[in-house]
Amino acid sequence: MTLTTAVPTSATDPFGDDVLADPLPFHHELREAGQVVHLERYDVYAMGRYAEVHAALVDWQRFQSGAGVGLSNFRREKPWRPPSLLLETDPPGHDAPRHVLEPILAPRSLRRLRESWQQTADDLVDSLLDRGTIDAVADLAEAYPLRVFPDAVGLGPDGREHLLPYGDHAFNAFGPPNHLVEKGQAGLPEVSGWVGEQCARDRLTPDGFGARIWEAADRGDITHDQAPLIVRSLLTAGVDTTVHALAAVIDGFLSAPDQWELLRRDPGRARVAFDEAIRWASPVQTFFRTATVDVPLGDAVIPAGEKILMFLGSANRDPRRWTDPDRFDLSRDPSGHVGFGMGLHQCVGQHVARLEAECVLRALASRVRAIEPAGESRRHLNNTLRAWASLPVRLVPA
Ligand code: OVM
Numbered sequence: 001m002t003l004t005t006a007v008p009t010s011a012t013d014p015f016g017d018d019v020l021a022d023p024l025p026f027h028h029e030l031r032e033a034g035q036v037v038h039l040e041r042y043d044v045y046a047m048g049r050y051a052e053v054h055a056a057l058v059d060w061q062r063f064q065s066g067a068g069v070g071l072s073n074f075r076r077e078k079p080w081r082p083p084s085l086l087l088e089t090d091p092p093g094h095d096a097p098r099h100v101l102e103p104i105l106a107p108r109s110l111r112r113l114r115e116s117w118q119q120t121a122d123d124l125v126d127s128l129l130d131r132g133t134i135d136a137v138a139d140l141a142e143a144y145p146l147r148v149f150p151d152a153v154g155l156g157p158d159g160r161e162h163l164l165p166y167g168d169h170a171f172n173a174f175g176p177p178n179h180l181v182e183k184g185q186a187g188l189p190e191v192s193g194w195v196g197e198q199c200a201r202d203r204l205t206p207d208g209f210g211a212r213i214w215e216a217a218d219r220g221d222i223t224h225d226q227a228p229l230i231v232r233s234l235l236t237a238g239v240d241t242t243v244h245a246l247a248a249v250i251d252g253f254l255s256a257p258d259q260w261e262l263l264r265r266d267p268g269r270a271r272v273a274f275d276e277a278i279r280w281a282s283p284v285q286t287f288f289r290t291a292t293v294d295v296p297l298g299d300a301v302i303p304a305g306e307k308i309l310m311f312l313g314s315a316n317r318d319p320r321r322w323t324d325p326d327r328f329d330l331s332r333d334p335s336g337h338v339g340f341g342m343g344l345h346q347c348v349g350q351h352v353a354r355l356e357a358e359c360v361l362r363a364l365a366s367r368v369r370a371i372e373p374a375g376e377s378r379r380h381l382n383n384t385l386r387a388w389a390s391l392p393v394r395l396v397p398a
Helices: 017-021 024-033 050-057 095-104 107-131 136-153 160-172 179-185 188-198 209-219 227-237 240-255 257-265 267-281 350-367
Strands: 037-039 044-047 133-135 286-291 295-297 300-302 307-311 368-373 378-381 386-390 392-397
Touching: 017 378, 044 050, 050 307, 095 209, 095 227, 107 133, 107 136, 107 350, 107 392, 133 136, 136 160, 136 209, 136 227, 136 240, 136 350, 136 386, 160 179, 160 188, 160 227, 160 240, 188 227, 209 227, 240 257, 240 267, 240 350, 240 368, 240 386, 257 267, 257 350, 257 368, 267 350, 350 368
Parallel strands: 044 307
Antiparallel strands: 037 044, 133 392, 286 307, 295 300, 368 392, 378 386
């Protein structure tokens, strides 16, 4: 076999603690090594450059999701849970669930939530200002989504503490079975059992996203068997993602206090600030695809059936695409970033995330003169998420 001799290789474990804690040096190596790199440790391929990652994301025919978007190849291994009808599937099966969920989470459906979500953000920030020094992760980035999103889905009041551990485990499970996955195993039966139960029709309030999914089954747009799994996608992908995205935007402003001044002067920049944070931090760092055919790429060939790890976070800081990519900069146009993916599978919940972030940033911008570091920040390690465990900050009132 000489096929792979043209492919540069790396012996680094991208899911090792050191890389997860600070992935940027590895991303640089990956981009410099070539269009595609073979990762010896897992015998998979990797892409770190914007052009290649973007091209693969929009090429669902040659880069499929149905074999799983984690390291595990569903053609050979049993998935840890029934595969997602949205994330881990390809057309044509993917299409009905996607078409059902899209309008439920579209901007016009979210309009009715804006006023109360803004009020909740205003109240939360007022209470945080009374305390002065807070942990921007626990007290803001976790607290806010947990106040608005489970209600919007239509969950009951009990057991909501399982949401974050479930999402954290699901995102770990896209990686190899390392200590981060093992850490989640002990509590998994209870957490996973609770999540499964909440997807049933009679557990959901009649006015939420969940009820609307079940109504789509009544119309025949999806089957009644599919409805609970689509509700499960909301519970899997809708909480940890927004938590770590909110933490990222706070971290962005900590890294560039002059940008906070810009937002304060013009709170209309809240949306661009959030998208720039998604580009800059890429809370979802990676997803795999599987080659459906031999894919030639420069001098290399990715053989059919092999997994390819796409580094969204690396593409979002590729200097071939972005000027001064490491700078958190509200004056750039971050659109085109791949932090929400791209193409057919692009994040269906992105408008929910943007609305949450806009409410939080507007509440902060009108009340807070400065956000200052107030202690040691701590990373939270996850095989897929770029996350903070703790960001102690002082909120200086305006
Ligand atoms: C899902 C899903 C979708 C996107 C991300 C994700 C855990 C899960 O449909 O369950 O991450």
